[in-house]
Amino acid sequence: MKTLSFLFQTAAENFWREKWINALTVLTIAVGLFIISTFALIILNVDVTLKQWSKGFGLVVYLNDSLTAEEEGIIKKYLKQDTDILEINYISKDQALKELKQSLGAMNPVLEGFEENPLPASFELKLKREALEPFLIKKKVGQIKQITGVADVQYGEKWLSSLNSLSEGMKIIGIILGSIIFVAITFVTYSTIKILFYRRAEEIETLKLLGASRGFIRLPFLIAGLFIGILSGIMVLFTLLSLYAFTTSRITELIPAVKAFTTFFPPETYPLLPLGGAAISLIGSIFAIGRIRY
Amino acid sequence: MIQFSDVSKYFDNESALTDINLSVEKGELVYITGPSGAGKTTLLRLIYRAERPDAGSVVVGGMDVGKLKQGEIPSLRRNTGIVFQDFRLLTNKTVFENVALALRIHGIHPKEIKERVNEVFGDIGLKHKMHEFPQHLSGGEQQMVAIARAIVSKPTVLLADEPTGNLDPDTATIILKLFKEININGTTVVIATHHEALFKGTGRRVVYLKEGRIQKESIA
Numbered sequence: 001m002k003t004l005s006f007l008f009q010t011a012a013e014n015f016w017r018e019k020w021i022n023a024l025t026v027l028t029i030a031v032g033l034f035i036i037s038t039f040a041l042i043i044l045n046v047d048v049t050l051k052q053w054s055k056g057f058g059l060v061v062y063l064n065d066s067l068t069a070e071e072e073g074i075i076k077k078y079l080k081q082d083t084d085i086l087e088i089n090y091i092s093k094d095q096a097l098k099e100l101k102q103s104l105g106a107m108n109p110v111l112e113g114f115e116e117n118p119l120p121a122s123f124e125l126k127l128k129r130e131a132l133e134p135f136l137i138k139k140k141v142g143q144i145k146q147i148t149g150v151a152d153v154q155y156g157e158k159w160l161s162s163l164n165s166l167s168e169g170m171k172i173i174g175i176i177l178g179s180i181i182f183v184a185i186t187f188v189t190y191s192t193i194k195i196l197f198y199r200r201a202e203e204i205e206t207l208k209l210l211g212a213s214r215g216f217i218r219l220p221f222l223i224a225g226l227f228i229g230i231l232s233g234i235m236v237l238f239t240l241l242s243l244y245a246f247t248t249s250r251i252t253e254l255i256p257a258v259k260a261f262t263t264f265f266p267p268e269t270y271p272l273l274p275l276g277g278a279a280i281s282l283i284g285s286i287f288a289i290g291r292i293r294y
Numbered sequence: 295m296i297q298f299s300d301v302s303k304y305f306d307n308e309s310a311l312t313d314i315n316l317s318v319e320k321g322e323l324v325y326i327t328g329p330s331g332a333g334k335t336t337l338l339r340l341i342y343r344a345e346r347p348d349a350g351s352v353v354v355g356g357m358d359v360g361k362l363k364q365g366e367i368p369s370l371r372r373n374t375g376i377v378f379q380d381f382r383l384l385t386n387k388t389v390f391e392n393v394a395l396a397l398r399i400h401g402i403h404p405k406e407i408k409e410r411v412n413e414v415f416g417d418i419g420l421k422h423k424m425h426e427f428p429q430h431l432s433g434g435e436q437q438m439v440a441i442a443r444a445i446v447s448k449p450t451v452l453l454a455d456e457p458t459g460n461l462d463p464d465t466a467t468i469i470l471k472l473f474k475e476i477n478i479n480g481t482t483v484v485i486a487t488h489h490e491a492l493f494k495g496t497g498r499r500v501v502y503l504k505e506g507r508i509q510k511e512s513i514a
């Protein structure tokens with residue numbers, strides 16, 4: 001225990017003695033971590049936005065004209081049993097016509113040519129987010145079409161799938177970019193610790209001759225690596241937090257509605273940045289020191 | 295304690311030591327002497343496994359040190375106090391910390407480290423320079439510190455390579471007294487030196503090396 005505190009002290013002294021190399025490394029790692037976490041933040045926000053939008057997204061089930069109120073009730077009952085469906089809204093023929101007239105505005109007279117209301121009654125369905133996968137939707141549409149009395153089912157397939165693939169695409173890019181940066185950061189720490197190690201070669205040789213164990217020699221370097229990683233992580237966390245606060249305040253000033261869509265990482269994930277930085281640079285350090293031979 | 299059997303050591307096909315047979319008993323104090331390049335340092339380095347014999351074996355405390363596994367070497371060296379010919383003091387630490395380091399490697403409690411380091415600095419008469427950095431000390435003072443570091447851990451074996459090379463005769467006498475003391479307390483001591491004056495009349499065993507061979511052994 002006492003030896004451990006000595007090794008921590010040694011690490012701190014060494015860290016301070018090589019402060020410029022270390023500062024440069026911390027900065028380099030921070031840039032890498034910053035890119036990764038900014039990307040993650042963007043993906044997170046795209047996801048949240050998607051979720052918000054898709055809340056208003058649903059299926060429209062058009063009904064046959066000949067249905068009685070009772071028959072419509074049976075269809076509604078059937079739909080109600082489906083746990084994927086959050087909300088069912090009945091739009092009667094009259095209501096549909098009214099809405100259409102409203103949206104046509106000045107073009108209203110176009111409809112006067114019809115003797116009868118040409119619009120069908122419909123159910124507007126809101127679906128759970130999980131049920132919005134394109135292939136799941138296709139399946140559901142097929143099922144609903146089977147119901148007698150249902151004339152047609154419409155849904156925004158293209159819109160949904162393109163949004164989904166955008167989010168998927170960004171995740172894939174994120175993972176690839178993240179891995180590249182991960183390797184780069186590991187390599188940066190590897191080189192730094194290697195340099196620090198070589199600069200102390202003479203001292204390490206003396207330590208070996210005095211009978212220091214491998215752990216005694218290596219631990220200060222690993223602690224230094226760990227410290228570099230944690231420091232970078234903390235730096236990035238605070239930079240990101242303040243940058244996020246700044247940008248969102250600017251954007252919401254312009255478009256207040258955006259506020260509903262922007263999110264930061266949840267606080268319980270904050271430690272992930274320093275921990276991630278620490279893990280990455282620890283790996284680099286372990287590779288750098290390698291095996292100590294006597 | 296230390297047993298050389300038919301040991302030879304080569305550097306780039308040049309022989310540094312040839313057919314060395316030497317035995318040092320536990321609790322003995324032995325001098326190794328000979329001209330420059332005779333192989334004194336190499337002989338000592340074989341004992342703490344800084345070199346491995348190319349032929350023969352070196353047995354220390356019952357262990358064939360040439361056959362030690364990597365992980366077993368630190369413990370051998372922790373039990374061996376070494377005064378290096380070039381001191382090997384760490385320039386970024388005070389001389390106090392340099393000496394303390396030997397004890398830290400042993401995992402000794404900081405409080406005890408402080409006491410023991412203080413004591414050894416008292417013994418070598420350098421207490422007033424304890425918190426200086428080595429490069430601010432004279433060659434002789436640095437040598438004293440190197441000696442302090444070697445003896446502070448009360449090793450089983452003490453190897454001193456030219457320990458009085460930079461010392462005036464009076465200081466050399468103090469150091470020899472220290473070696474004698476540690477020897478009486480049970481440490482086996484091997485001193486390599488080309489200063490004949492150091493061992494003359496001590497009644498100790500002296501091993502004469504020349505061109506890597508043991509030329510003769512005698513009692514001084």
Ligand SMILES: Nc1ncnc2c1ncn2[C@@H]1O[C@H](COP(=O)(O)OP(=O)(O)OP(=O)(O)O)[C@@H](O)[C@H]1O
Binds near residue numbers: 305306
């Ligand atoms: N690492 C090495 N590589 C090559 N040759 C070496 C090495 N170490 C020692 N030698 C050679 O081995 C021989 C013995 O050297 P050693 O240092 O043991 O002599 P020494 O008796 O300690 O001399 P000195 O009194 O000058 O310290 C010398 O010829 C030296 O050049």
Ligand SMILES: [Mg+2]
Binds near residue numbers: 335455
């Ligand atoms: Mg020598």
